[in-house]
Amino acid sequence: METVLSINQLTKTFGRITAVNKLDLEVKKGQVFGFLGPNGSGKTTTLGMLMGVVNPTSGSFSWFGQTVTNETRKKIGAVLEHPIFYPYLSGQKNLELTAMIKGAPADHIARVLDVVELTSRKDDAYKTYSLGMKQRLAIASALLNDPIVLILDEPTNGLDPMGIAEIRNIIKKIAADGKTIILASHLLDEVQKVCSHFAVLRRGVLMHSGAVDEVGKGEETVEVAAYHDDLGFVLQEFAGTLSLKRDSASMVVKLKEGYNSQDVNRFLYEKGIVVSHLVTQKKSLEKQFLEILAEADSIKK
Amino acid sequence: MLHLLQVDLKKLFNYRTFWIICGLYFLTLGMATASGMEFLKWLASTFKDFGSKLNIERIPLYHFPDVWQNLAWGSGLLKMMLGIMVIISITNEYQYRTIRQNIIDGMSREQFILSKLLTNLVLSLASMVLVFVVALITGFIYSPEISFPYMFAGVEFCASYFLEVFAFLSFALMLGILIQRSGLSIVILFSSYLIELIIKKNIDDYVPGLIPFFPLESIMNLVPLPFARYAFQEIQDYVSFGSVAIALGWTFLFNYFGYLRLKKSDI
Incomplete structure (x- = not known):
């Protein structure tokens, strides 16, 4: 061009x-x-x-x-x-x-x-x-x-x-x-x-x-909620889970590369859990921007 | 060139302050130069001495060829008004930051200063033409006899008056570019006469040869004070080549300094 x-x-x-x-x-x-x-x-x-x-x-x-x-x-x-x-x-x-x-x-x-x-x-x-x-x-x-x-x-x-x-x-x-x-x-x-x-x-x-x-590319983060007490434990067993965090009523799952929200949904369904809430958190430019600036700061220190 | 002049005139022609100052200037210039005899009459009626010692009817204020130098000198006193207008015009560009936008829009810095210079040229030319016309008319009215080659003896004072105004406006433009604030620039324009006078008086006794080289002095020397001749003193009734050369030199330097400053600064 x-x-x-x-x-x-x-x-x-x-x-x-x-x-x-x-x-x-x-x-x-x-x-x-x-x-x-x-x-x-x-x-x-x-x-x-x-x-x-x-x-x-x-x-x-x-x-x-x-x-x-x-x-x-x-x-x-x-x-x-x-x-x-x-x-x-x-x-x-x-x-x-x-x-x-x-x-x-x-x-x-x-x-x-x-x-x-x-x-x-x-x-x-x-x-x-x-x-x-x-x-x-x-x-x-x-x-x-x-x-x-x-x-x-x-x-x-x-x-x-x-x-x-x-x-x-x-x-x-x-x-x-x-x-x-x-x-x-x-x-x-x-x-x-x-x-x-x-x-x-x-x-x-x-x-x-x-x-x-x-x-937006790279690892995805998914927000999941279901009427199930052991949701956290079950999610921990999921092969694609990188890290897990509880956020008030829902769980925030950071996925490994190559996994997405569909995989999470399928996995939970197979385990007999029906989710009531499933959202892919799109990585915003704002986040990326702050990450870039934070990286720069850590290099400086 | 003409295009640059049009750009600057478009900025001014829609600016009310420009019309007020320039209107007052040209009105004052025309009226003041034409009413010299009335001024003499006023002097004669106010100061008893003046009237009894001199017969004002016999002062050839408007007679050819005296009229050229007399009017050129008198008109030179009013150029301060134009100087203020020039300062307002350039400092506005800094205050509104329009100089920045002009350059972003595609003017070069050279073109910008040239557009201001061309306006100065037009204002100086207009002043000269007005003084020429008033001198010609009053000369015809008051001169007892009119003979063709003789009446234009001394018309070169019109040209040196033109240079006087243009040099002074170049000085004002430079001050505006260097200082960038209208109030301060105008104060310095006024006080520069005083400052120069103090310096001149201090070095007068040591290096008198330097005096004609001072910038404002050189501008004043273009049209020497003529009226002393009516008190039977000898005056310089010609335009001296040296004065013109020095004034031209300063005019070049004023504009060059302005250009240099504009070239180097971030705007």
Whole structure:
């Protein structure tokens, strides 16, 4: 697959603090790439370097396999941190200005305003907008020039649940068009819902990078309950049991690789136990994320 | 180039403060330069001495070719208003962080500063054109006789007035980029005259040859004070090549320092 972004040993130091440390990363065409990390882990600094507003201390990166100029940036739609616009200009005028800078045709403006559903407020001054509208205008401005790549940095920050759902739908719509999206966030749930790939950054160091699909793989954990007093003992006899834990009304069974909830159910039925409750606990990105961070901590110690 | 100018003007033309400051500036500039005779009449009626010693009708304030230098000098006093406008325009970009978004959207840092420089150029040109027109009209009204080549003797003061405004706006732009806060930049713009004056007075006795090389001094020297000639003193009634060279040098440096700072900083 075509490489859209390639980062090579990218480093940024602010005085004694190393914000980004020898980062290597590749993003391929069509990926929805989640860029994860706790607050202050260097996500925005990295994106700032990629978009030419932060000067790298060392290392390099290339977009679309070419050396980067300001012309490259016109093909990328990016919103870093907060939406930034001229507060005294209307949404429409702000987009006109962005279109001038990007060299985008003026007739795109009406279309992107429609995508983010801001058409009815386009002539009001930006400073009168609510936070959600500001975020949506930022996405509209990022979409103006039909970008090949879209970079969104915490696009749902500070939004109410409805706003979050709206932005998520917009992102999904854009991703369905085959655009490459880089989404920085600390909301893991968010990333799991929309991303195909992800990378975890911590204190400027890349901890992990891979596909989101692979997160759920590996050993499974099953929650079982039945009206049977010896459920725990019986489960211990099951060949696939790795470990067992009592959790209020049910038993939590961690399975060996190759076993799943069906095997548990069949085993118990053969033993004459009918389960009343059987749930596979899907391993979430959140868990994986915390595990990655915990691993990093233990290595450090 | 024209595109960059359009981008910056679009930011300003929809900004009410811009219209207020620039409106006041050009209005004041036009009215003040045209009402010099009224000012003299006021002086004569207020100070008895002034009126009795001098016949104001005989002061050739608006006569060709004196009018060029007189108006160019007087107009130079008002450039502070434009300087404040330039500072507001650049520090707004830092305060709203729109400079960051402009670059993310695909401007290079060179293009960004160039867009501001082009606006400075337009403001300086507009000032020059206005002063030229007022000088031409008042010259025709007040001059007792008008002879063609003679009336334009000294018109080069319009050009040096243009450089005076442009150099000063370059200084203001640099301050805005270095300081990034509007209030502080404006205070420093005002006090830089005072600071330079104190330094000049302190080194006056030791190295007087250095004085013309000071930045604000060099800007002031572009159009020398003309009015002493009406008290029968000798004045410099030409644009000196040295002053122009020094002022051009500073103009280049102001813009270069601004560019350097912008290039190196994370925004």
